[in-house]
Every structure is written in C-alpha cells, then in structure tokens.
Amino acid sequence: MPLPEISASLNDRCFLSLKFSPEQQRLLHAYQQPAFCQEAKWHPANNLHLTLVFLGQQAFAVQQQLWSQSLEVLHELPPFELCFDQLDQFSHAKVLYLGISKPPAALMALQQQLQQLALPFLNAPVPEIFVPHVTLARKFQSADAFPLSVEPLSLLCTEVALYHSVSTELGVSYQSVETYTLVPKG
Numbered sequence: 001m002p003l004p005e006i007s008a009s010l011n012d013r014c015f016l017s018l019k020f021s022p023e024q025q026r027l028l029h030a031y032q033q034p035a036f037c038q039e040a041k042w043h044p045a046n047n048l049h050l051t052l053v054f055l056g057q058q059a060f061a062v063q064q065q066l067w068s069q070s071l072e073v074l075h076e077l078p079p080f081e082l083c084f085d086q087l088d089q090f091s092h093a094k095v096l097y098l099g100i101s102k103p104p105a106a107l108m109a110l111q112q113q114l115q116q117l118a119l120p121f122l123n124a125p126v127p128e129i130f131v132p133h134v135t136l137a138r139k140f141q142s143a144d145a146f147p148l149s150v151e152p153l154s155l156l157c158t159e160v161a162l163y164h165s166v167s168t169e170l171g172v173s174y175q176s177v178e179t180y181t182l183v184p185k186g
C-alpha cells in the first residue's frame with residue numbers, strides 16, 4: 001500500500017484546483033504585465049492555478065475522504081480545453097485575473113460536483129456564482145475599463161489536484177499534495 005502523499009501541516013489551508021504544467025504556467029505568465037500596475041503583487045508563475053473549491057483548514061482525515069470521493073468524479077472525466085480570453089478584476093478584492101468568457105459545461109459541472117462533495121465540511125458559505133479564473137496579481141488597481149479582451153489562450157486541462165497554501169519566507173506557495181491525471185475516453 002503506497003504511503004499517502006499528504007504530509008503538510010494541518011494549519012495549511014487547502015483547495016481543489018486545476019493544475020497546470022510548467023509549460024502552461026509559462027504561457028499564463030505571459031499575461032502578467034507588471035507595467036500594468038507597479039504596486040500590484042504578481043503571483044510567481046509556479047503558483048498559477050485555477051481553484052475549483054476552496055476548502056479552508058481541514059483535518060487530515062477529511063482531506064483524505066474528500067480526495068478519494070473526488071477521484072470517483074474525476075475517473076469519469078476526460079481532459080477538456082479551456083480558452084482564456086479576458087483580463088478582468090475583482091475590484092473589491094483588488095485582484096486581477098485571467099478569465100474565460102465562455103466557460104465550458106465540463107468545467108462548470110466538475111466544479112459543481114466537487115463543491116457538492118465538499119459542502120458538508122466547509123466552514124464558510126460558498127460563493128453564489130463560480131467565476132473560473134487564474135489570479136494573476138493582488139493589490140491591483142487600475143483606471144482601465146474591464147473586462148479587457150486579450151489574445152485567446154487555449155489550454156488542455158489534464159490534471160486536478162488537492163493543494164495546500166504553505167506560508168514561506170518568500171510568501172505563500174501553493175503545493176499540490178495529491179494529483180490526478182484525467183484519462184481520455186473512447
């Protein structure tokens with residue numbers, strides 16, 4: 001029986017997320033333009049991800065249970081494509097993100113299914129609407145009119161992971177502790 005991968009501290013906040021390859025993170029990183037806002041805090045490329053469900057702090061046993069239930073959903077899902085085509089902001093949170101004007105049904109259904117599994121364990125209310133996004137920068141402020149259309153970026157999503165937010169001297173680091181690779185069907 002393999003040892004479980006989960007080893008980080010219980011104080012870590014955790015979340016279920018799409019995981020991008022280093023090459024995909026490099027392509028996403030190209031949308032981070034520090035000249036856009038000098039005061040903003042730009043995420044390092046290796047932190048770029050798309051959160052499906054934020055879980056907060058959870059006991060190890062809950063993380064294990066949720067991950068094994070998530071696998072049952074993920075086993076049914078083939079890889080799917082996302083087309084990122086707009087920059088937008090959550091202005092109240094001062095977040096700049098890369099977004100998707102037409103999120104595919106596969107992504108929305110996956111998010112709903114994982115959120116349903118997590119609901120009994122969540123400590124905070126879930127957002128009414130899921131806005132799929134890759135956060136590019138925090139402390140972002142701009143007079144520009146958003147959303148801004150950008151050169152579309154199509155990425156094939158093949159990995160889903162359970163992540164921990166780990167505090168380091170260099171800031172928060174998002175570390176995958178369990179990863180599943182979607183299997184093409186047919």
Ligand code: 2AM
Nearest residue numbers: 013015050051053054095124134135165
């Ligand atoms: P964000 O990128 O929009 O900030 C880890 O913090 C991940 O969980 C981030 O992707 C973050 O989204 C997401 N998240 C969602 N709700 C959160 C919350 N209440 N606190 C912290 N992170 C949250």
